[in-house]
Amino acid sequence: MTQMVRHSFTLNLPTSTPWAEVENIAYNQIVIPHMLQAGKNSFADLGLLSRHATDTAGVSTFVGEYLL
Numbered sequence: 001m002t003q004m005v006r007h008s009f010t011l012n013l014p015t016s017t018p019w020a021e022v023e024n025i026a027y028n029q030i031v032i033p034h035m036l037q038a039g040k041n042s043f044a045d046l047g048l049l050s051r052h053a054t055d056t057a058g059v060s061t062f063v064g065e066y067l068l
Helices: 019-038
Strands: 006-014 044-053 059-067
Touching (some): 006 019, 019 044
Antiparallel strands (some): 044 059
């Protein structure tokens, strides 16, 4: 059985973006392409850890992780 590895990601999005939408964006733009590139067919524990202000008004950096 192959062990899953934890991966981190960051996304710069409007501060008002709901967390559920950020997770959906991460799934579609980060997790799925990574799965395809790595030849994997599953992932686990996609979640957001924090949101940080940026120097750009109205934009935040969302930080999360997942297992692949």
